[in-house]
Amino acid sequence: MSLLFIVALPFLGALLPGLMNSAGRTATAGVTFTVSLAAFIGLISNLPSVLAGEVVATRIDWMPSLGLNFTLMLDGLGFFFALLILGIGLLIIAYARTYLSRDDNMGEFYTYLLLFQGAMVGIVLSDNILLLLVFWELTSLSSFLLIGFWKHLPEGRQGARMALIVTGMGGLAMIAGMLILGQIVGSYDLSVILQNRDLIQADPLYVPALVLILLGCFTKSAQFPFHFWLPHAMAAPTPVSAYLHSATMVKAGLFLMARMWPVLSGTPEWLIIVTSAGLVTMVLGAVIALFKHDLKALLAFSTVSHLGLITMLLGTGTAFGAMAAMFHVLNHATFKAALFMSAGIIDHETHTRDIRRLGGLRHLMPVTFVIASLAALSMAGIPLLNGFLSKEMMLEEATHTVLFGTPWLVPGLATFGALFSAAYSFRLIGHVFLGPVRDAYPAKPHDPGAGMWLPPAILVVLVVVIGVAPFLAEPFVKLVTASVLGDAAVVPDAHFKIWHGLVPALYLSGVAVVGGLFMIAIFNPALRLWDATPRPEAKVIFDAIVEATARLAERLILPLHNGAFTRYAAVGAIVIFAAGFHAWSTGTVGAPTRAVQAASPVVIVGWAMLVAATVGMVLMHRNRLLSLILIGIVGLTVSVGFAFFSAPDLAMTQFTVEVVTIILLLLALNFLPNRTPVESTILRRVRDAGVAIAGGVATFTLAYYYLLREAVDTPISEFHLANSYKGGGGTNVVNVILVDFRGFDTYGEIIVLGIAALLIYALTETLLRGPVRARLLNRQPDQPRAGDVHPMMMVVLTRVLMPVVLLVGFYIFWRGHNQPGGGFIAGLVVSIGIVMQYMASGFAWTSARLKYPYHGVIGAGVLIAGLTGIGSWFVSKPFLTSDFTYVRLPPFEKFELATAALFDLGVFLAVVGAVMLSLESFSRLARSAHSPDSEHPMDIDPSRNDPPLAEAGSVREGL
Amino acid sequence: MELLIASAIGVMTAGGLYLMLRLRTFPVILGMSLLTYAVNVFLFASGRLTVGAAPILSDAATTYTDPLPQALVLTAIVISFGMTAVVVMIGLGAFLGSDDDHVDDQPEAIDKTAEAGQ
Structure with missing residues (x-):
């Protein structure tokens, strides 16, 4: 399938869940699943080319003058991430069907999810960095909607806002960095940029560009010091956390670092910034995670820690490091998404995520226990599970990395982080599933239906399969690594094996696991120590910064904008x-060129x-x-x-x-x-x-x-005068310009007019629904009302006039192409005719005789004008090309038939609809302010046997 | 003649500006309408003033006035109706909602919103 479709499918599909909402929850989930599945299959259909080492590309020139082209490419790296996004997406969609409750608007949820999915796929398939930025920002926006999905929760709203601010600011920095990069290379196409390693690294602007791009990556991937938004984003529904915050969005930053690896990495700046940020994040996240009591917070900080680990690996700048990073991306996505989904199951079934209130769940939820334990053991780095393999590779790489001239620093900290990582994984198993069964859980725990445990189970199967038979994953990971490295380095031939012999990494790994067990043994005293230690709270700092900025902005703006x-x-x-x-005063004033008349x-x-x-x-x-x-x-x-x-x-x-x-x-x-x-x-x-x-x-x-000078040397008006009859078939040049030469303009203008009328209508509706309605009903007219509301003379006269007005309107419309007139004027004339009926015979009487609502008339007008324009496509002409011919129908004179007349009909209808809708809206306000007016067109009608006026008034009020 | 038209544009602009600086919605809306006339006439006049040479092609006529500004002004007139209607609606809605047809935020109102915000 074309890459274009893979990217477009989720976006187009995002329209469906909202529409399917009324068809039921399963139908909504089903349609979302189908859309994702189609994109997934489309991706898989490209697998043979990717395996063959080809790069699949699609290119549409969008704004070539800006260097912004809609170019997509699919190589091993892009395929890998797209596979994660779409594959885990499918599991999440299935999981969310059961997870979301009846109160949640499922259509809305899946719409956001698909938007996010499309944006993510867009990022990993973009071959143009500007296009990539567009998708990058789209993920920030759609994740904002997803995190804040439960709008009634203040944590959800705050978390969403924080995530948007942090990732949005990072995105802005990245735009600047990407622009610099594009300027250095002279192209915004990734495939070109990736070829220019030496050019970029030699440029004096390399460091600013690097820092700015890394700011974008670090904020997105929650690297220190921007890690704090991720735990707060956990207020999102669990499917969102599992999808965005373990498998996809937070990996976008890693993806970009990997994408840019061939041109940005390998310099001392890269090593220092990326490795140290990764190390700090890894250690910090792991330590905090251990002491979190909220299951999702624990997982969030553990995610932060693992993201740090991957960042650190990318930072080393070696081919082995990159390979280990890619392998760990895969492993982390499998076990962490499974863990998040298990946490969601526990929350769903026991109504709490507080580890202190859980324990002993292994008897009550055996299926969940198996799934979560396997995933957690993998996270701890226990052999025969996939987490062990990549963690081993990480430690191996760490022993070869020297930072700040201290050889023990990186391996030491890496082991320390791994130790805590093992500790919180053990705590997760020990404090949630093991231990005695409690008497009181907030709800009686039991395993959920297959809809909820099957998705994480599938992931856990992968965890075990890769763990037991790493050679199955090896070719794929090497393929991905090859496309990360590009021409900059050769894929290392190290093989993925469970047993490497007695290498230093094994000892370190052993230290980590044993230390982790020890930490659990001394957990309670350690927790007391942790609680007693003062430490800065990131949210407080963040809030203070935001508030200070807001206050500064207020001080600047309010005096000006009062x-x-x-x-x-x-x-x-x-x-x-x-x-x-x-x-x-500074320009020159020429002599007059026209004579005064x-x-x-x-x-x-x-x-x-x-x-x-x-x-x-x-x-x-x-x-x-x-x-x-x-x-x-x-x-x-x-x-x-x-x-x-x-x-x-x-x-x-x-x-x-x-x-x-x-x-x-x-x-x-x-x-x-x-x-x-x-x-x-x-x-x-x-x-x-x-x-x-x-x-x-x-x-x-x-x-x-x-007035006294020619504005331009040769005005283009001559062209219009010369071509009006020849090309447009009309002698009224003004009208031909409107419907033909500048038809596109006119088309835009009737749309604007229609929108204005709809706006007025909407405002009236809002007013009449709100408190204004009561106020209007109680309003006393400030002028005495005329006794003669519908004067008989006027009623009769306007009704006689109506056909005449319509005839005049028709005449003006029809002759418009050749004589003064046309759609605009005819529309206004006919509107006046209708308004006269309203004024003379009353609102109720006139409305009752209207067949078509005015919105429909506006719509029909715009549609007819648009279809006329589109019609010219069928004869391979540009939009709104007109054609005309002359017809003779005896006994009439020869007359002209032009497609422009059809367009003018659209103009006519839009004008009538817009004018009438505006005026009608105003009169509706007036109507609700007075006593309801009569159904009858005349106050006194001899043929009607009305009760006397005074009584009639009271009778009407009684109605 | 040019002097007359130019001065008429000037007078309409001045009147429109003065009314736009008034404090209540109705005169401001009228001021905007006056400005619209001024702008439309200005645009129209930029095609030069011609008497008796309408841009309707015929064998008898030899000269035509500039049709382009006319076409532009024609749509401008219709759009300005739409715009006036929207502005009137907003002004009316504000008045009906608060019984106050001031254009500017009133000082009390600012205090109230500030309190509500805190």
């Missing part, structure tokens, strides 16, 4: 003015009206109805101006928009106060007037300057 919007507007206006003034008396009258209305508006804006009338005058003058200056389309549009805008503002004014009170001081008004006059003078100057 909620005074008028101040922002004033500051914005002044800044724009200043910038314009600067440009004006003489003003006719009509223009002067129009100008006087416009100026008078504007000035009047400013002076009398406190009377809101009056200012509404005045702005109507301004709008009408502008539309007449458009008509005068050869823009009939604009005039028609402005005129019709003016009508609906005024209706809209009137509807709003119905609720708002009628007058604006005097509030601002004289000083403030003078200041505002100053800003306003400055802005006015500036725009005047700019406009005057432009």
Whole structure:
């Protein structure tokens, strides 16, 4: 299967669980499992090529100018990690089906899980570091959603936030590091970068790039000092912990270190930073883990410790170290995921994870006991289990590693860590499963159904098989190691064996196991000592840092951003003015290229009206109805101006928009106060007037300057004029531009218009559901209501007018391609026709006669316009290419049929839907504020036998 | 004529700016509408002012005005209606929800939210 599908499947599949939610929990889990399984099979289908040592690649140029290409590659390393992600993913999906309770929203959970899975697979298959970064950030986001899945738990929310902050910051650092790396090499393709070891390591920016990239890896893989987020992320549901925090996400950092190993490793900086971070993490994690009483916390810190171990191995920079690291990634994923799932089983069945309240479970939960014990013994490094093999290799590598010139440092600390690792593994078995059976568990423990124990059991089988027959895993691990090493080193020929002879590693291993047993023997005194020792609490430090940062941000932002919007507007206006003034005063002003035209008396009258209305508006804006009338005058003058200056389309549009805008503002004014009170001081008004006059003078100057000069040498308008008829088949150039030349623009614009209308609708819905509804119902109208709500003259007139309006709309629409008109104007005209019905005959009467909801009309419009555009694909033309032909149908004249008309139909519908939906939403507010209006279109109808008005009022209220 | 149009744009801008700096929602919305007119006319005028030469192709006409700014302004007019409607809705919702049609956050309100946050 193409790599593209493997990556895309989880993302596409993420849509399904949410949809399947209502079909039941098993169906939801089943569909998720199927999606993952398909991706898994797709991956396996590439196994032959990977085994043959080939690199499978897929390439789509996405943004080549940025060096960002959608390139994927699959080599041994990528295959290995993808196998872990998808394989363990399958087990987790099966496990989570039983684990999640009925109260959990399973569709949501699986959606997040699949998103995460897709992002992880994306990371390990990316061949472009920018693409890798995108997926990297996606894993941070999806893991945030997963960790915080139980939104009602404060620990879940805090843990999710902490994980997001730490890994997110690391991700940011990594972006910087990757960009530096890309700059050094001159390409963002991994396959190119991996070829340039010498170039990168010789560059002066190598160290900054290394540090930044390692920051990303360390935060993701919970390395010291960023280890603290992982234990807090344990508030997540256990399937998440088992998946993200043992097998996959925390390994992303290790993956990247392994990926970059050929070019970044082998320098002293790499050795010191990576090895020491790994060592410290390993020891610290192991010691803390021993003294944790929460089963999952113990496992979390043990994960931290093992991640440190792998990091340390990668840090040594030797081929053997890399091989041991890869082997341990495999082993750790198997036993740790099994342990997490076992912890989940214990939590699920006994309702506690506190080790102090457990014990003696071996009789009560024998199956879980076997699974967990085998996995824990593997973690402790007991022979015949896989953990032993890689731990042995780790100790072997440690004895050859010299850090800070001290040969005993690394082996010593490694053994110390291994000792504690053995100790907490023994404690896990001893304090949970062994010992006497207790009388009181929070719930009666028993083994769960196969749905829960089978997934960890499968992993434990692997643990044992690899442990007993390591030669089975050897070729695969060597294949992976080969792709880690690239050309930088040769795969070591050491064989995976249980018995290596009496080598130093064996002694160290023995010391660790015996020491571990000893630690368990003295556990109680050791715990008392541990509890008595003061130590810094990472969460407290983290919280303090976050709070200090937040306070700093508050201090910076609040004085600037104090909620005074008028101040922002004033500051914005002044800044724009200043910038314009600067440009004006430093630039050069050429001589006018156009002649001044003489003003006719009509223009002067129009100008006087416009100026008078504007000035009047400013002076009398406190009377809101009056200012509404005045702005109507301004709008009408502008539309007449458009008509005068050869823009009939604009005039028609402005005129019709003016009508609906005024209706809209009137509807709003119905609720708002009628007058604006005097509030601002004289000083403030003078200041505002100053800003306003400055802005006015500036725009005047700019406009005057432009009117007398050519803005560009050869405007592209000539092209449109020349091609409108030839190419677009229409003589109205403005309309042809809208529906043809710039159809894509128009398409975007009707979508925006539709979204605006839907937004208004949504806001109305929200308002009417909330407390505003009660307020509206209790509202007393501030104006006396007209006795004549539906004047008979108006009802009759609008109804007679309706067909005429529709006819006019149709005519305007149809002639639009050749004469002033088109979808926009026709849509507005028809809307006005419908609004008239609302106004005259009432809301209820009109709504009852509407067949289609306005949302549907908007949708249909956008859909028709879009389909028209897509239609041109079928004749292998780009989106929205138009075609036209002329038809003669006797007795009509010859007329034109153009695909652009179909597009214009979409525009028409979208405009009608958007305008009507907005106005309708406003009227719905009004409707809930007054007594419900009549079903009848007229107040008085001679053919109807109405009771007298006064009684009718009381009857209606009674309804 | 150019002087008249340019000054009309200037007057509308000044009026719009002044109203936008008012403290209540309704005048601010009207101010924005005025600014919209100013901007639309400015864009339109950038194609130069032509009388009696509409961009409708015909055999009789010899000159046409610039159609491109017209097409741009046409959609701008329709979109600005949508925008005005959204702003009016937000203003109305705020007023209905709090019985207050101030544009700026009121000092009491800030104190209240700060207390609620703590």
